Amino acid sequence: MASTDTLLELEQAGLIALDDSPADASRALARSNGSRISISNPLIACGIRQLQKPLRRRAHIRELIDVYSRDPNGLADEDQLRLLAWRAEVSPGELTESDLLFACQLAHSRNDLHAAADFSYAAWMKYKSPKAASLFARISISLGNHSAACAIADEAPDDADELQAIAARGLMLQCMHRDAETRxxxxxxVEQNRCQGILMYLRGDYRGCIDHLSKYLSDEDPSHRLEAAVFVSASLCGAGRPEDALDICEQLQNPADSNRSTPFLLYAEHLEDMRCIALAQLGRLDEAARFLSTEYNRSLSGSNSHSDARRGLFLGETLLEMGLPRTALEYLSLSDAYSTGWEVLEWKGRVLELLARHLLPGEWVVEAPGMEVLAGDGLGHLSSNAAVVNAWQEVSNSKFNQAAEILLTEAGSQMRRQAYGEVARLVHEMGRLGFSHHTTEFWEIPLQGSYLGAKVGFAKAIASSDVSLLRRAAATFASCGANLYAAEAYAELSRLYTRLGNDRASTAARQQAASLSSRCEGAVTPALRMLAEVNHLSAREREIAGLVSRGLSDKEIADALILSPRTVGNHLYRIYRKIGVADRRELRARWGKIHL
Structure with a gap:
């Protein structure tokens, strides 16, 4: 047998060529021809990765392994991971299962999930241990590779229950709920109960999720505690209980439950996301945005290609709530190269992106996904978001009755589910789009925190012409950093003051609205559009208002002016918004007092 030195000389002379495609279980580690090796010294890196032929490179790596191995106990985690990666390339057969699993844990702690998956896969292929299979399946789900998790679950019958449970979670995150239920x-x-609780959240049954999973918040297994905390806190936010959700998130955020170095805890960063959602619902928007921005930038430095998009999605949602739709779009516009890896989050990103585009004039807006599509995919927790987007779409097409019906129907559905956080969102949107008179039945829902209360109070104040309540809602939005909502509230307050004959207060509120809206990246909403028009009616609108004051119906007005009834209805919608009335009766009562 030829010595290594002899082979090196033959290779350098071009007389032999090494096939550097490994055929054993370490192929995933070495598939990039050494590109996974991290070397600090650029000269060594250049020599090993680019200039040296395979045998020469491997010889140099062995020399480096020998140097690094002289004091293994003094190596930092990064150096230990580098050493294990080198050993996996040049002598994979010498690595024990403990070596590979330790390397997996180190890679996971550095947020390099691709390397962690490679090490766990190598451990599974060589040693066929249940632990290696479990690690690979869980990390595959984190990477959005549910098919790999399902394949290893089917291949490893010795620990089928745990692996089938992992695979079921991957399928649920990919919106394949029937396949998940089969598994x-x-x-x-117990495991069925936990899976069913997750499925209930995804289908919008927050009460059912809370009932199913709350008992696991004190489970001995930290992964069970963490998983329960993620979905229970998310459900509590949907139920309008962000204070309770925040309590759970902060109780579970301790070293034992959020240690990133433990690969089986897949939800650590998602508990942080749920905490930020709770903070946002409590009006602590700036705090949530700062944390998510820091974590987003941190994720960019890691090797988990989906982590940045997941963090970016929650950051974009928070920025949208703050009235920054253009900046939010930078994080919400998902693509093949910038994706979350989980279909459940991809849907959320699509819906939020559409909503942001509706706020920006001139933005291209595709047709929003219908609520029945989301319901069909088991994404009931997104149905209120879809309803809001669809309502804005109808308003942009001047279909105001359809828009009101969409929001009212969805609010009723969420009310029956006791999803009061979703109801508050929908009631607020009805107020923003001019349908506040439809919200009466939702005014007394139980909510935690002044921010959610201000959303309902906004619609209630407009419908009941309550100056004091509307002023409080505007001040709450402004103090929380929700500048767009605050601008709309002050615009409505200006119109209300005008109706009451208080021109001085109206001017002050209008100035406040203009100042706040200038911080909202050019966002345009019905309330702000009416503010820009300074409550002036066009000649056609004055004509129609006069006919309404005489008692004519839409059809009679349409016949008189040779218009369609739909066009008359659209004019009336704008008249109501400009004058600040809710219906024909109020318009007739106030028409004689209006100064045009």
Missing amino acids: FRHLTE
């Missing part, structure tokens, strides 16, 4: 149907009662 967890035959598991233990």
